[in-house]
Amino acid sequence: MTAQRCEATLTLTDVNNFQLRLRSFLDEYDVAYRSDERQVAIELPGGEARFSVSRVGLHVEAEAATRDGLETLRSIIEHYVSLFAGENALPLHWHGDVVAAPTFANFREMRVTRIEDLSPSIRRLTLSGENLARFDHPEEWHVRLHFPPVGIERPQWPRPTAEGGTQWPPEDQRAEIRYYTIRRLDVVSGEVEIDFLLHDAPGPGGDFARRARSGDICGMAGPYGRGVAPASHYLLAGDETAIPAITRLMEMLPASAHVEAWLEVESPVDALELSVPDHCDVRWRYRCHGYAPSEQLASAVVESMPVARDDLFVWFAGEADVSQRLRKRLKQEFGLQKGQHLVTGYWKRESA
Ligand SMILES: Cc1cc2nc3c(=O)[nH]c(=O)nc-3n(C[C@H](O)[C@H](O)[C@H](O)COP(=O)(O)OP(=O)(O)OC[C@H]3O[C@@H](n4cnc5c(N)ncnc54)[C@H](O)[C@@H]3O)c2cc1C
Secondary structure (H helix, E strand, C coil): CEEEEEEEEEEECHHHHHHHEEEEEEHHHHCCCECCCEEEEEEEEEEEEEHHHHHHHHEEEEEEEEEHHHHHHHHHHHHHHHHHHHHCCCCHHHHHCCCCCCCCCCCEEEEEEEEEEEECCCEEEEEEEECCCCCCCCCCCCCEECCCCCCCCCCCCEEEECCCCCCCCCHHHHHEEEEEEEEEEECCEEEEEEEEEEECCCCHHHHHHCCCCCCCCEEEEEEEEECCCCCCCEEEEEEEEHHHHHHHHHHHCCCEEEEEEEECCCCCHHCCCCCCCCCEEEEEEECCCCCCHHHHHHHHHHCCCCCCCCCEEEEEEHHCCCCHHHHHHHCCCCCCCCCCCEEEEEEECCCC
């Protein structure tokens, strides 16, 4: 299949600073890339994104095997441009293999068909939609759910423009987007199950689940995610938002692996009945006064670090600041190498 390509140029006075910030972001999150004085090239699922110094500033290129892959790369490039050159640098004007279309290839409209409370704080919604095969991926389990404003019967969704950008609905019709994890997928019946934490603070994701009625509509784009490396010993830890991902991980790790997992919820009534493979040792942690959310989990991981760490993998997801501190400690204090850890902030505490 011929590769699909597109490119765009952005006037930027300090490209070196852009490249520097991009490289340190990629280093922090252990994303693999090649770089020299002129260019940073990132290999991503489905293709490659390149950021080069040009005469006027920054030249970006995306190359992928499919239109779908190219769209995903463009959205990742635009995300990095907005982070390191500012929102005002967007939209980019792309040239090459770009087409206008009614929807993005990775986007589906979904409808709530079942609602089940797993605990007082976690609600499972079954969402039904068409043509879900692309979400059946061994390592990419996450989706971006688009929650339309309340009271809109026929939501409008973002669509690709002929310049390779995104045409967003008018501000008052625009959906809010949050990441969630597919807990279970049935491609044949066209269903996904998503477990929502009903946290106290208002927010489009939690609120959508809290007021869900059969027939409610949201958008779903993806999938996204990253797998774990082979190891004989895994330490897994996460709060409610990470229970779906940790449960999926435990289901797929080989029975020969030693797996220790810590799951944090508010109190014992919030713990879930999980069916866990025999080789996985799961311990629940309940929030304690004096600890920030997910801080006890980070301590559990640190206290359980084995002396021999060559064959260890640490997976952690929780509050963003706690995650960032843990990531730093794992690298600096415990010497974990690239590919030995995946530590992610799943949500941000406002006052943290
Ligand atoms: C890859 C990935 C996968 C995820 N999978 C899941 C999943 O399967 N299930 C799930 O429930 N969440 C999941 N999350 C977390 C979810 O995206 C965030 O919790 C998100 O902030 C929820 O959006 P919201 O609209 O409810 O709140 P926001 O509008 O984002 O925030 C509103 C307020 O709520 C607070 N808040 C947000 N999340 C929490 C929380 N967890 N605990 C306490 N206060 C909070 C914020 O601090 C803020 O004050 C995932 C996140 C990522 C990055």
